[in-house]
Structure formats: structure tokens, C-alpha cells
Amino acid sequence: MPTKITIQPIKKHKTMSYLITPKGYKPILDLRQTELGIKQIKEFFQLNLSSELRLRRVTAPLFVLKGMGINDDLNGVERPVSFPIKDMGDVQAEVVHSLAKWKRLTLAEYHIEPGYGIYTDMNAIRADEELGNLHSLYVDQWDWERVITPQDRCIEFLKEIVNRIYAAMVRTEYMVYEMFPPIKPCLPDKLHFIHAEELRQLYPHLSAKEREHSIAKKYGAVFIIGIGCQLGDGKKHDGRAPDYDDYTTPGLNDLPGLNGDLIVWNHVLQRSIELSSMGIRVDKKALKYQLKLEEQEQRLELYFHKRLLEDTLPLSIGGGIGQSRLCMFYLRKAHIGEIQASIWPEDMRLTCKEHNIHLI
Numbered sequence: 001m002p003t004k005i006t007i008q009p010i011k012k013h014k015t016m017s018y019l020i021t022p023k024g025y026k027p028i029l030d031l032r033q034t035e036l037g038i039k040q041i042k043e044f045f046q047l048n049l050s051s052e053l054r055l056r057r058v059t060a061p062l063f064v065l066k067g068m069g070i071n072d073d074l075n076g077v078e079r080p081v082s083f084p085i086k087d088m089g090d091v092q093a094e095v096v097h098s099l100a101k102w103k104r105l106t107l108a109e110y111h112i113e114p115g116y117g118i119y120t121d122m123n124a125i126r127a128d129e130e131l132g133n134l135h136s137l138y139v140d141q142w143d144w145e146r147v148i149t150p151q152d153r154c155i156e157f158l159k160e161i162v163n164r165i166y167a168a169m170v171r172t173e174y175m176v177y178e179m180f181p182p183i184k185p186c187l188p189d190k191l192h193f194i195h196a197e198e199l200r201q202l203y204p205h206l207s208a209k210e211r212e213h214s215i216a217k218k219y220g221a222v223f224i225i226g227i228g229c230q231l232g233d234g235k236k237h238d239g240r241a242p243d244y245d246d247y248t249t250p251g252l253n254d255l256p257g258l259n260g261d262l263i264v265w266n267h268v269l270q271r272s273i274e275l276s277s278m279g280i281r282v283d284k285k286a287l288k289y290q291l292k293l294e295e296q297e298q299r300l301e302l303y304f305h306k307r308l309l310e311d312t313l314p315l316s317i318g319g320g321i322g323q324s325r326l327c328m329f330y331l332r333k334a335h336i337g338e339i340q341a342s343i344w345p346e347d348m349r350l351t352c353k354e355h356n357i358h359l360i
Helices: 031-053 102-110 155-179 196-202 208-219 284-293 297-301 303-309 323-330 346-354
Strands: 005-011 016-022 055-057 063-065 082-085 091-095 117-125 138-147 192-195 221-225 259-266 271-280 316-322
Touching (some): 031 117, 031 138, 102 117, 102 303, 102 316, 155 221, 155 259, 155 271, 155 316, 155 323, 192 208, 208 221, 208 271, 316 323
Antiparallel strands (some): 063 091, 082 091, 117 138, 138 316, 221 259
16 A cells, blocks of 8 residues: 655745655664665765766865856756855855766866766755755765767767666665665666656646656656756756756757656655756757857856867766665655754654654
8 A cells, every 4th residue: 555645834934845744654764773774875876886887986075166157056046055265355155056067177177088987975055945855955965977979979878877877776775675674675677768748748737746756656767858958838847057968959759858867756755756867968069059048148158168168178978866865765764854964944843753754
């Protein structure tokens, strides 16, 4: 029988968050086991990711200078946390949202050859997140980037890389089962691929998020291609900054997009969750075209964008894989706050406690 869930409204200033509270929820692991599981998952998965994609670990920044075009703009509306640097004349620095562009600069600096890349532990603050079961102010993910050739800029290569990452996820789930036998593996052996436009046509009367729930429940694990491109109804499945992922070059079934999101069905929450976002990055042509579409051509004057236009950055593919979300999924937790220490509204903490959800 599927788990019954209740969506609890959580009041907060001017807006409203929603908390999913699975009926009869009881954590499989206690706090000590959970911490051990988190450690083992992170160590095991990053080794598998590194070997699958031939990535070397590098050290990452927590903040970058404002106005360089390096910080990830996400959907273009989220405000980065910023602060003045006293010893540099109060020039502003921004806490990173992710390292999507920084990684490409690092590939150039390290002179990484095609077929190889880098990964890093990325820690970020996203102050505008809608807090809930899956979203926190604190973001931790494995950010990775790999140098590719012009011939690799195609949908077949994207799918190959996605399948390698998914294979590492499946192996990690089995490792968790070996550690904690009550946690039964649930990921399917094969990942299903579908374009966002095909998904829209399959479920024309559902919202984008409802389509994700439906397709993930059907297949267990899905990669949705074309995140950020305009669909047949004139809308986007989800937002994506126009200056890193290529979401306009023709790909699957000649539909636009060489990027996507990897989502799985979460049996605890009875909904889909996104574990990874990735894509083949823009070349000069795609960069100019996508910035024009979004009316952001002024960004071409920024440091990162000039480097790309001057051919001093390599072609690449890259993405991010949520560490806390991955652990949350493997350890069958109901809330990301059971995995990471963060700040939560007091009424959310109280509601979680009433439903046996122990936030760290």
C-alpha cells in the first residue's frame, strides 16, 4: 500500500511553505546510524562518480566577486548572499549558488584534456529557497565538469554520461542495502529518457511538477531533457540560466535541448524528487542565441562570457548532484533536515517533531 501523506501549511512572513508529513512515518535508522550512512554514501558515491567520468577532485570557492558573471543565476530571480570585502575597498563578494561557470574556468586553468574533468564539494547558500521537505537554505552538492570535443555536443553523448552517473547511483543504493538490510533497493536497472515537450504532450492537463510526479511514479527513475527551452504551449518546463546549459540546440527527436534533470520516485514522500541537474554547456553560438532569447545580451560584456567568446574556455559537459538529497533518498528520510543542519521556521520544527521527523 502506498504511504498516505498529509500536506501541512506552514505559516511564514508574507508567503506560505508546505510540509509533507507521511502518515505513520518512523525513521528506519537512528541518529547514529544516519550519520554513519551519510559518511559512507558520500565516500562511496564520489569515488564511483570520479572513476565513471574520470574526474579529479579540486578545491572550490564559497564565494566569488560580484559582477564577473561567474556566479550561477539559477532562474534569474534568486538573490545571492553578498558582503563587502574590507581589505579590497568594500568590493562586493557573493556566496555561490552553484559553480556551473566557475568549473569551466577551472578546466581551462588546469589544462584538462578532452575525456577528463573535475569534481568538487560545493557548499552554497540560497536565501530565497521555499523551505520544505526538499529545499533548504544550505545547499551541498557534487559539482562536476568534463572537457568534451565538438563531436560530443550531441544527445547520444549526453545520454551516455547520464547513464554512467545513474549506474553509480544504483551501485550506491546496493551498498546502502548491504549496510542496512531493512532499506530495500528500489531504483530500476534502466533509466527512462523523455523530452520535456514529449512529457507535456503525454500529460497535457497537468502542471510541470505534476508531470514529473506522474512519469517518475511510472518508471521509477527518469531523465527529462530540454529544461529551459520553450515548449509547444509557449512555457518552459522549468527555468535554467541561459549562459551555461545548452537548451536550444536540437537533441532528442530533433527537439531543442542538450541538458536535463534526473528525477526519481520517492516512496516515503509519494512524489518525485530531483537528484541531479546537468547538461552540455553552451558554445559561442548557443550563448549568443540564448542570451538574445532572454533579452540578457548585456551579459556578453562580463568576464566569463568574454572568455567563452574569445575561445579561451573549453567545450564541456557538467552538472550538480545533491549530496543531502541523495542521502535523504537512500536512507528513506522524509525531510532534508534529517540529513543536514540548517535553519527552519519554528512552526515547521514543531510540526516535524509531532510527526516523528527529527530535524538536526
